[in-house]
Structure formats: structure tokens, C-alpha cells
Amino acid sequence: MRDVAALAGVSLKTVSRVVNRExxxxxxxxxxxxxxxxxxxxxxxxxxxxxxxAHGRSAMVGAVLQDVSNSFSASLLRSLEDEARDRDVAIVxxxxxxxxxxxxxxxxxxxRRRVDGLLLVPATERQDYLxxxxxxxxxxxxxxxxxxxxxxxxxxxxxGLGARLAVDHLVAHGHRRIAMVGxxxxxxxxxxRLEGYRSALRHAGVExxxxxxxxxxxxxxxxVAAVYRLLDLDDPPTAIFAARNSLAVGAIxxxxxxxxxxxxxxxxxxxxxxxDIVDPxxxxxxxxxxxxxxxxxxxxxxxxxxxxxAPHHVVLxxxxxxxxxxxxxx
Amino acid sequence: MRDVAALAGVSLKTVSRVVNRExxxxxxxxxxxxxxxxxxxxxxxxxxxxxxxAHGRSAMVGAVLQDVSNSFSASLLRSLEDEARDRDVAIVxxxxxxxxxxxxxxxxxxxRRRVDGLLLVPATERQDYLxxxxxxxxxxxxxxxxxxxxxxxxxxxxxGLGARLAVDHLVAHGHRRIAMVGxxxxxxxxxxRLEGYRSALRHAGVExxxxxxxxxxxxxxxxVAAVYRLLDLDDPPTAIFAARNSLAVGAIxxxxxxxxxxxxxxxxxxxxxxxDIVDPxxxxxxxxxxxxxxxxxxxxxxxxxxxxxAPHHVVLxxxxxxxxxxxxxx
DNA sequence: CATTCTCTTGACAACGTTGTCACAGCGCGG
DNA sequence: CCGCGCTGTGACAACGTTGTCAAGAGAATG
Numbered sequence: 001m002r003d004v005a006a007l008a009g010v011s012l013k014t015v016s017r018v019v020n021r022e023x024x025x026x027x028x029x030x031x032x033x034x035x036x037x038x039x040x041x042x043x044x045x046x047x048x049x050x051x052x053x054a055h056g057r058s059a060m061v062g063a064v065l066q067d068v069s070n071s072f073s074a075s076l077l078r079s080l081e082d083e084a085r086d087r088d089v090a091i092v093x094x095x096x097x098x099x100x101x102x103x104x105x106x107x108x109x110x111x112r113r114r115v116d117g118l119l120l121v122p123a124t125e126r127q128d129y130l131x132x133x134x135x136x137x138x139x140x141x142x143x144x145x146x147x148x149x150x151x152x153x154x155x156x157x158x159x160g161l162g163a164r165l166a167v168d169h170l171v172a173h174g175h176r177r178i179a180m181v182g183x184x185x186x187x188x189x190x191x192x193r194l195e196g197y198r199s200a201l202r203h204a205g206v207e208x209x210x211x212x213x214x215x216x217x218x219x220x221x222x223x224v225a226a227v228y229r230l231l232d233l234d235d236p237p238t239a240i241f242a243a244r245n246s247l248a249v250g251a252i253x254x255x256x257x258x259x260x261x262x263x264x265x266x267x268x269x270x271x272x273x274x275x276d277i278v279d280p281x282x283x284x285x286x287x288x289x290x291x292x293x294x295x296x297x298x299x300x301x302x303x304x305x306x307x308x309x310a311p312h313h314v315v316l317x318x319x320x321x322x323x324x325x326x327x328x329x330x
Numbered sequence: 331m332r333d334v335a336a337l338a339g340v341s342l343k344t345v346s347r348v349v350n351r352e353x354x355x356x357x358x359x360x361x362x363x364x365x366x367x368x369x370x371x372x373x374x375x376x377x378x379x380x381x382x383x384a385h386g387r388s389a390m391v392g393a394v395l396q397d398v399s400n401s402f403s404a405s406l407l408r409s410l411e412d413e414a415r416d417r418d419v420a421i422v423x424x425x426x427x428x429x430x431x432x433x434x435x436x437x438x439x440x441x442r443r444r445v446d447g448l449l450l451v452p453a454t455e456r457q458d459y460l461x462x463x464x465x466x467x468x469x470x471x472x473x474x475x476x477x478x479x480x481x482x483x484x485x486x487x488x489x490g491l492g493a494r495l496a497v498d499h500l501v502a503h504g505h506r507r508i509a510m511v512g513x514x515x516x517x518x519x520x521x522x523r524l525e526g527y528r529s530a531l532r533h534a535g536v537e538x539x540x541x542x543x544x545x546x547x548x549x550x551x552x553x554v555a556a557v558y559r560l561l562d563l564d565d566p567p568t569a570i571f572a573a574r575n576s577l578a579v580g581a582i583x584x585x586x587x588x589x590x591x592x593x594x595x596x597x598x599x600x601x602x603x604x605x606d607i608v609d610p611x612x613x614x615x616x617x618x619x620x621x622x623x624x625x626x627x628x629x630x631x632x633x634x635x636x637x638x639x640a641p642h643h644v645v646l647x648x649x650x651x652x653x654x655x656x657x658x659x660x
Numbered sequence: 661c662a663t664t665c666t667c668t669t670g671a672c673a674a675c676g677t678t679g680t681c682a683c684a685g686c687g688c689g690g
Numbered sequence: 691c692c693g694c695g696c697t698g699t700g701a702c703a704a705c706g707t708t709g710t711c712a713a714g715a716g717a718a719t720g
Contacts, residue, residue: 340669340670341670341671343670343671343672344668344670354668354669355669356667356668356669359668359669378675380675381675381676381677382675383675384675386675
């Protein structure tokens with residue numbers, strides 16, 4: 001900037017004015033400065049500008065997701081980005097792979113970078129560590145899981161209801177031996193889905209069989225193994241509720257490998273791009289990611305713009321998408 | 331920081347030393363400062379620190395992708411992130427949806443933010459606009475497409491070879507009427523795949539029929555329509571080469587809807603997570619995204635660390651993954 | 661006891677910007 | 691011809707840090 005000023009024969013402040021398109025600079029000075037900018041390849045430094053101007057705001061938001069390469073996280077990121085683009089806000093994306101320590105270190109590093117707000121899909125049990133930053137006015141919107149130990153905005157779906165939709169559907173198609181494959185019960189959503197599964201069974205007059213609830217299943221490969229074990233039981237299930245999309249994928253693989261695709265009913269939780277063309281087409285409980293993403297972006301930017309109302313907790317309703325795999329009879 | 335210094339009864343510089351864990355501060359001063367930091371909830375400002383210290387480097391890299399929500403972009407982002415994490419480098423992710431103007435504006439905004447390097451999957455025909463920044467030492471690694479008009483690192487796959495692998499495979503299974511569904515020919519990779527398709531046909535002694543090359547197909551829905559048109563020809567194809575993963579998905583849908591799944595052969599370009607459990611399991615030409623991502627990260631961080639050797643152009647070899655849909659006979 | 665050295669600490673300027681204020685030049689009305 | 695307001699421009703300090711240097715307090719040395 002100093003060089004531009006020298007070359008154009010003006011002061012620093014005048015270059016600043018031209019670069020920021022402030023009114024009140026004569027046309028010929030403007031032209032001279034612009035020529036110098038082009039000639040020297042000068043680039044305005046946003047970090048310095050924000051330091052001086054915006055009292056440390058950075059025009060960035062952080063997205064702290066489970067794994068940017070899974071379709072749920074990626075779609076969420078994309079929704080947020082679409083909203084952010086209009087405001088010239090950049091998005092810093094991180095994956096935490098369900099690891100609590102990583103969550104804390106990522107959040108710490110984003111706060112150091114003075115992001116203007118945070119989208120957070122937490123892996124920690126409690127988020128008391130955020131209390132200071134929240135008090136200092138950092139906008140944080142939780143997604144998929146409710147905050148524990150602090151109170152701030154959240155956008156979640158009713159996981160218990162979703163699980164009940166799935167199980168009710170299977171019951172309505174004549175099933176009694178219904179298994180569940182779920183993630184670690186320490187994860188809030190996994191726990192809520194397990195509860196929903198049990199309560200739907202009881203409601204149907206079926207006492208939940210602990211042998212049929214395969215929990216702590218983490219990956220698609222784990223799900224294959226878990227489904228094998230379920231199928232090897234003396235009294236195997238006639239239907240499976242797979243409580244996360246990658247677990248449903250594992251379940252499909254396992255059924256294929258056992259030659260049981262189309263014989264054992266299957267309902268997944270979370271839709272994914274190709275669920276309609278797998279074999280058989282997968283019936284799922286869908287949470288509308290676009291809606292979630294839009295809601296999150298709306299809350300986050302409202303807070304950034306100064307909304308100080310009480311925390312909003314938006315709970316969206318999942319819906320059942322019938323495609324075939326869930327309508328197989330025992 | 332001023333407040334921390336006052337509370338601890340030390341100078342600004344001493345707080346800075348403690349915060350940066352510099353040696354040579356007495357234990358009791360360190361303790362006093364740390365107490366003050368905790369008490370006031372002080373957060374070190376990385377932007378200001380970098381401004382002063384790193385001569386404007388930001389410990390951020392930009393990832394300019396086609397669409398963070400598609401699986402190729404998302405996996406690439408994830409590979410880069412894994413590398414970046416160790417170095418405490420944050421990633422700013424953006425989608426450009428194949429729009430050239432957006433590419434320029436995104437790159438401009440990232441340069442203003444003084445990212446230390448750029449991963450770029452370009453949508454523009456030529457990237458001369460980068461010349462100034464490259465000359466100023468901005469590390470840029472192109473992915474999936476080679477730079478045009480400027481010379482800098484790139485990591486690509488041999489698209490012509492990939493297309494030939496696909497078509498040769500179909501020819502080997504007895505096909506002569508082989509259609510292609512491809513993206514806009516203005517896109518470098520789409521063009522290379524079209525060339526590969528044609529050259530493989532000629533090599534097999536088949537003159538390419540222009541009616542069978544459906545180009546400028548953008549989305550999965552477009553692909554459904556394009557496949558319908560192909561199937562409605564007087565002399566319809568017995569096999570289809572779908573030159574991008576979402577086009578393969580559209581092709582599968584179209585074949586299902588016409589009751590021709592399992593009757594018409596199909597080979598896709600780009601693998602995707604569920605290609606093995608769609609019906610029939612999809613034979614694809616795979617570009618190994620993990621390898622690409624790792625290679626990109628390696629180049630980018632080498633440049634950031636000061637490697638000034640001549641631009642590297644890494645060309646990876648795609649491979650055919652046989653699963654069923656490509657082995658159907660006419 | 662004077663001198664040198666080591667160890668801590670702090671004052672100051674600088675990183676690249678911009679908000680604030682002041683000032684020069686000009687035209688205009690009285 | 692004087693004072694006024696308006697327009698365009700620049701000097702300076704400040705944003706939150708840290709590199710540089712210097713200085714004070716002891717400790718070690720002769």
C-alpha cells in the first residue's frame with residue numbers, strides 16, 4: 001500500500017479510500033491510484049483491514065463437523081456456504097471424527113482466529129468449555145445434538161420419533177423380531193434412537209430383546225459384522241432398523257453376502273444420495289438436510305447480526321420415505 | 331492482552347512471552363500471567379499475531395472445489411484437512427459449481443485473506459488471472475484439470491486412458507453400439523474422456539456414431555433424460571459409458587425406469603461410496619481420491635515450505651473396477 | 661571491590677490497515 | 691474584501707500483536 005501511494009503520488013489514506021471505494025476522491029486521483037494498484041499487483045489485506053476496522057471480526061465462520069467427507073456433513077457445509085457467500089463470509093471447515101479432544105482443540109483454534117460464529121456438531125458429552133466464549137458473545141449454533149451444560153441455539157431432529165416411525169412401519173408389515181444396529185450409546189442421537197426403538201416395540205406389545213440391539217457399531221464394516229452376528233442367532237430377526245446411514249449400507253452389504261437381500265426387511269435412518277437405486281431400494285427415515293442447513297445458517301447469521309434473544313431450539317420432524325426394503329414381510 | 335498485563339502486573343511483552351511459551355520467564359511470573367489469562371478469558375488473536383510475525387501469512391489454505399457436497403470434492407477436502415491438521419493450518423472451503431466468474435471471485439477473496447496456498451479445481455478455460463499471484467509466490471496446486479496459460483503444480487488422472495479402459499472393456503464383452511453420456515465439452519476432463527471414448531471405438535474398428543455421444547449433460551436428472559433419448563433411437567445402444575459419477579447414477583435410474591437394469595451394460599467414470607450395492611453393482615473406472623488428495627497436500631505444503639523447483643505435473647493412472655454392470659452382454 | 665556475565669523484564673517500533681481530525685484551496689454571498 | 695462552507699487530501703494514532711534492544715538485578719570472576 002505504501003508503494004502504491006508512492007507511485008501514485010498520494011498518501012496512504014487516499015489509497016485506502018480508493019481501495020474501499022469511499023466517496024469524495026477526485027476522478028483523476030482515483031484513476032492514478034487504480035493504475036498504480038494494477039501495475040504493482042497490490043492486494044488489499046483483509047486481515048489487517050479487519051483488525052483495524054471491525055474490532056477483530058474476521059468475516060469467517062467455522063463449521064465443526066463430524067467428517068466433511070460424509071454426505072450429511074458435506075451437505076450441511078454446502079447449505080451454510082450458500083448463505084455465507086452473499087455476505088462475503090468464508091467458511092473454515094473441520095472434521096472431528098467423533099473425538100472429543102479434537103473438538104476442543106478445533107474450537108480453540110477457530111476462536112483464536114476470531115471466527116464470527118460457529119456451527120458445531122459436538123462429539124463431547126458436555127460443552128461447558130464454551131461458556132466463556134458464549135458469554136463474550138460468540139454465536140454458536142449446535143446441529144444434530146443439543147448443547148449440554150451451556151445454553152445456545154440448536155437445530156436438531158426428533159430422533160426418538162424417527163426411530164418410532166421406522167419400527168412402527170416394520171411392525172405394521174408384520175414383524176415382531178426387529179433388530180437395531182446403532183452407534184455408541186454415548187452419542188446423544190444414538191441413545192435417542194435406541195430409546196425410540198424400544199418404546200415403539202413396547203407400544204406394539206413386544207418386549208425388547210437385548211440380543212437384538214447391536215449398539216456401539218461405528219463403521220460400515222462393523223455393521224456388516226454386527227448383522228452377521230444377528231443373523232446367526234438361534235431366533236434371528238426378520239427385520240433390521242439401521243440407525244445411521246453408513247450402518248444401513250453395511251447392513252445391505254451383509255444381507256447381499258448372505259443372499260438375504262429382499263428377504264429380511266430393512267429401514268435406515270438418514271437418507272443418502274443413492275438409496276433409491278440400491279437393491280432393494282432402501283426405505284429410510286429422512287432428515288431434510290437442506291432444511292436443517294438453511295435453519296442453521298439463518299440462526300447463525302441472525303446472531304452475528306446482533307440478535308440477542310433467548311436461545312432457539314429448533315426441532316425438525318423426520319419423515320418416512322417408503323422405497324421397498326422396509327415393506328418386505330417376514 | 332493489555333488487561334491481562336495490568337492484572338498480572340507485567341508488561342505486554344511478558345504476556346506475549348507467556349502466551350507463546352517462550353523460554354526465559356520466571357515461574358512465578360508465568361503463573362501470575364496464566365492466572366490472569368484464565369480469569370479474564372483472554373484469547374490470543376492469531377490474526378494480529380500473524381500480521382506482526384509471519385509477514386501476513388495466515389496459517390490457512392484455500393480449497394476451491396466444484397461442490398463440497400459431492401463425494402469427490404468432499405473426499406479431496408478431507409485428505410487435505412488430514413495433512414493440514416498436523417500443521418495447525420485451517421482450511422477455507424468454497425464451491426464454484428463450474429462457474430468461471432465465481433472461481434475468480436473466490437480466488438480473489440482468498441488472496442485478500444492471505445491464504446498461504448490454494449488447491450484449485452478450475453472452472454475457467456484459462457487461468458492467466460493467477461499470473462500475478464503466482465509470481466508473488468502464492469503456491470497453487472491444480473487438481474483434476476491442468477492449468478492453462480500459467481504454469482504451476484497439478485495433479486490429474488489420465489482421463490483419455492480411463493475412457494479407453496471403459497470402452498475397451500465393453501468392446502471385449504461383445505458391444506459395438508456403445509453410447510457415451512458426458513458433461514460439457516468446454517470442461518477439459520469431459521473433452522479428454524470424449525476423445526478417449528472415440529479413440530477406443532476406432533481402435534476396435536467401430537466408427538463413432540455422433541447420435542450415440544450425448545454431451546453437455548450436466549446433472550443426474552439430465553442424464554436420465556439423455557439415456558431415454560438414447561434408448562429411443564431406432565438402433566439403440568447395447569452399452570453406455572457414463573463419464574461422471576452423477577451421470578452414471580442418472581443412467582442407472584433411467585435403466586431402472588425402463589425395466590432395462592441388467593439388460594443394458596453400463597460403465598461409470600469415478601467411483602462412489604455405494605457403487606457396489608446398486609442394482610446391478612456398477613463397474614467403474616476409479617480415480618483414487620485418497621491418492622490424489624495425498625499428492626496434492628504433499629505438493630502444496632512443500633511449496634508453502636519454500637520448495638521453488640519447477641512445477642510438477644503428476645498424472646495418476648485410473649483403474650477399472652469390475653462389479654457386474656459392465657459385463658452384461660448385448 | 662570492581663568488572664563482567666547471565667537472567668528477567670520492559671519500552672518502543674512495526675506489521676498493513678483505517679477512523680478522526682485538521683487544513684488548504686476554492687467559490688460564494690454580503 | 692472578508693468570512694463562510696464545501697471539497698479533497700493528508701498526518702497521526704490506533705487495532706492486537708511481537709522483534710529488537712536496552713537496562714536492572716544479582717551472581718560469578720579476578
